[in-house]
Amino acid sequence: MSASFGRQIRSLVRRNLIHIKRQPEALTDVTIQPVMFVLLFAYVFGGSINIPGGSYREWLLPGIMAQTMAFSSFVVAIGLNNDLQKGIIDRFRSLPIHRPSVLLARAISSVMHSSIGIVVMSLTGLIVGWRIHEGVGKALLAYLLLLLFGFAMIWIGILVGSSMDSPEAVNGVMFATMFPITFLANTFAPPEGMPTFVRVIAEWNPISALVQAMRELWGNTGNFPTPEAWPLQHPVLVSIGWSVLISVVVAPMALRAYNRRTTN
Amino acid sequence: MTPPNASPTIEAIDLVKTFGDMTAVDRVSFQVPTGSVLGLLGPNGAGKTTTVRMMTTLTPPTSGTGRIAGHDIIKEPAAVRRSMGLTAQSATVDELLTGRENLRLIADLYGIDKQRTRSLADELLERFSLTDAADKVAKQYSGGMRRRLDLAASLVAAPPVLFLDEPTTGLDPRSRQELWEVLRGLVKEGTTLLLTTQYLEEADNLADNVIVIDKGRIIAEGTPLQLKDRSGAARLVVTLSRPEDIPQAHELLKGVIPELHLDEDVRQFSGPADLASINTLASLLADHEIEVDDLGLKRPSLDDVFLSLTGHRAEEAAK
Ligand SMILES: Nc1ncnc2c1ncn2[C@@H]1O[C@H](COP(=O)(O)OP(=O)(O)OP(=O)(O)O)[C@@H](O)[C@H]1O
Ligand SMILES: [Mg+2]
Numbered sequence: 001m002s003a004s005f006g007r008q009i010r011s012l013v014r015r016n017l018i019h020i021k022r023q024p025e026a027l028t029d030v031t032i033q034p035v036m037f038v039l040l041f042a043y044v045f046g047g048s049i050n051i052p053g054g055s056y057r058e059w060l061l062p063g064i065m066a067q068t069m070a071f072s073s074f075v076v077a078i079g080l081n082n083d084l085q086k087g088i089i090d091r092f093r094s095l096p097i098h099r100p101s102v103l104l105a106r107a108i109s110s111v112m113h114s115s116i117g118i119v120v121m122s123l124t125g126l127i128v129g130w131r132i133h134e135g136v137g138k139a140l141l142a143y144l145l146l147l148l149f150g151f152a153m154i155w156i157g158i159l160v161g162s163s164m165d166s167p168e169a170v171n172g173v174m175f176a177t178m179f180p181i182t183f184l185a186n187t188f189a190p191p192e193g194m195p196t197f198v199r200v201i202a203e204w205n206p207i208s209a210l211v212q213a214m215r216e217l218w219g220n221t222g223n224f225p226t227p228e229a230w231p232l233q234h235p236v237l238v239s240i241g242w243s244v245l246i247s248v249v250v251a252p253m254a255l256r257a258y259n260r261r262t263t264n
Numbered sequence: 265m266t267p268p269n270a271s272p273t274i275e276a277i278d279l280v281k282t283f284g285d286m287t288a289v290d291r292v293s294f295q296v297p298t299g300s301v302l303g304l305l306g307p308n309g310a311g312k313t314t315t316v317r318m319m320t321t322l323t324p325p326t327s328g329t330g331r332i333a334g335h336d337i338i339k340e341p342a343a344v345r346r347s348m349g350l351t352a353q354s355a356t357v358d359e360l361l362t363g364r365e366n367l368r369l370i371a372d373l374y375g376i377d378k379q380r381t382r383s384l385a386d387e388l389l390e391r392f393s394l395t396d397a398a399d400k401v402a403k404q405y406s407g408g409m410r411r412r413l414d415l416a417a418s419l420v421a422a423p424p425v426l427f428l429d430e431p432t433t434g435l436d437p438r439s440r441q442e443l444w445e446v447l448r449g450l451v452k453e454g455t456t457l458l459l460t461t462q463y464l465e466e467a468d469n470l471a472d473n474v475i476v477i478d479k480g481r482i483i484a485e486g487t488p489l490q491l492k493d494r495s496g497a498a499r500l501v502v503t504l505s506r507p508e509d510i511p512q513a514h515e516l517l518k519g520v521i522p523e524l525h526l527d528e529d530v531r532q533f534s535g536p537a538d539l540a541s542i543n544t545l546a547s548l549l550a551d552h553e554i555e556v557d558d559l560g561l562k563r564p565s566l567d568d569v570f571l572s573l574t575g576h577r578a579e580e581a582a583k
Contacts (some may be wrong), residue, residue, distance in 0.1 A: 004375065007372060007375065008372075008373055008375075010372075011369055011372035011373055012369075012373075015358065015361065015365075015369055018360065018361060018365065019360050022360045022401065023360065086354075086356070086358075086359065087352055087354050087355070087356040088356055088357075088358055090322055090350075090352055090356055091350075091352070091356035091357075091370075091417070092373070093321075093322055094320050094321070094322060094345060094348075094349075094350040094352075095345060095370065095373050095374065096342055096345040096346045096374070097373050101373075262322075263322070263323050263324065264283075264323060
């Protein structure tokens with residue numbers, strides 16, 4: 001008597017989605033927060049950043065999408081940490097279920113959570129004047145790159161969620177790391193104007209490659225010359241590379257941390 | 265397949281668990297015959313939870329092993345999980361799900377037939393008096409309700425073996441009595457039970473056999489009765505109504521109970537005695553018109569047992 005893998009994952013995903021439904025405030029990170037960022041940057045700082053032959057608002061939007069996706073690691077980490085904290089994971093582990101079900105369901109519901117953010121961002125973008133200027137194929141590829149990056153972020157979320165003692169600690173660590181990382185990039189302003197040291201970091205930041213790729217695939221770069229930094233000259237490949245690399249490196253660490261936490 | 269009753273349903277074999285330098289569980293072995301109740305009794309930090317976690321496959325033993333319904337906890341964890349239910353020390357219900365959703369989730373995870381899942385949840389809610397609260401989120405449940413929901417969740421697959429880690433800690437006396445009633449019912453239906461507790465009264469009430477564990481080691485085992493016998497004979501306790509009777513009563517009682525102890529403040533005499541001496545004393549006191557508030561034989565409690573075994577009281581160690 002053991003449910004199929006599929007049914008187990010479906011039940012657990014449904015459970016995670018009920019959590020979102022009962023705690024709608026947990027969705028602010030993919031709704032109010034990014035919308036605020038769009039409005040803040042587009043209307044407050046937007047005037048001082050000049051995008052030759054294009055609009056700052058169009059240029060900005062892929063940046064905020066990437067930032068929103070980076071924050072999906074928060075979602076995974078907090079959800080998982082909460083479950084660990086409350087002992088629910090022990091309940092699940094005492095049942096005859098397939099081992100990866102719990103983490104997989106967590107990953108799936110987090111991607112769904114983040115997808116809400118992508119939809120909200122796209123709609124907000126359309127309202128403030130963002131448009132996709134390239135074909136459907138390229139446009140979809142950009143969304144796929146975003147999801148792939150989200151997949152890599154899940155592992156970081158599992159690692160942090162399994163390693164920290166409380167959801168508050170998770171919040172602290174994630175805020176102190178992910179926030180600056182999403183700013184030390186081409187998300188809100190072109191790296192060209194940054195001091196050399198910061199600029200090099202920004203150019204090699206995985207988020208920059210992703211953002212550059214989305215801007216090119218959606219046609220949001222204006223007449224901006226292609227950046228000289230190597231990763232930004234091949235943004236699609238580099239972005240895929242980063243997502244795969246992060247997954248390959250972090251996944252084993254994340255699984256080890258999770259196993260250590262749950263078997264003790 | 266082994267025929268039923270051929271071997272104990274729960275068996276721990278030389279279980280050891282160390283955390284760094286610290287040995288939390290030290291060569292613990294026990295057997296629980298099918299359909300019986302074993303009480304694992306010990307103060308905070310004794311190693312009760314660690315033992316339960318090893319037996320329920322949540323954490324691997326450092327050495328030793330165990331068997332549940334014939335399945336090895338290390339080699340056949342999946343079969344073990346199918347044979348047992350666990351109610352962990354801290355309630356593991358999902359606070360954001362309703363009682364009904366909690367039970368349905370567990371039933372889904374077991375792969376129980378969809379139709380059956382529905383009726384099963386209703387039955388369990390009914391059985392644990394949670395029907396009225398079935399559609400409230402568990403966050404709004406009282407401690408006792410959460411405990412009951414947790415126990416109901418452990419029973420979804422009607423497992424033949426049940427582990428309960430301090431099931432009544434934090435419950436008020438009435439909720440505790442109710443939970444005991446439920447557990448007695450399960451045992452009557454044939455469930456094999458292992459429960460840990462810090463309450464000597466609880467082990468006394470529910471367990472067929474008791475293991476006393478302290479600092480990871482088994483320091484005593486037997487039936488509650490056997491353990492009580494180990495800490496000495498029964499004591500006779502007489503409480504006088506009037507302080508002025510004390511000198512006369514003292515003379516009379518000395519004749520019957522040689523090792524008489526007097527606690528003057530509460531007008532109470534006590535000393536080792538047997539049932540026969542009660543009658544003698546009762547008529548003796550009545551003949552001399554000495555009134556008593558109370559007169560009776562006091563069997564040693566498991567508390568006394570713990571004291572005589574470890575040199576400290578269980579409740580003291582718990583602080
Ligand atoms: N994961 C762990 N890492 C390190 N030490 C641990 C761990 N789990 C338990 N211990 C230690 O092992 C000892 C036994 O703990 P355990 O939780 O089994 O005791 P217990 O009898 O269940 O106590 P309580 O009545 O408080 O629940 C304790 O000293 C505890 O600090
Ligand atoms: Mg414990």
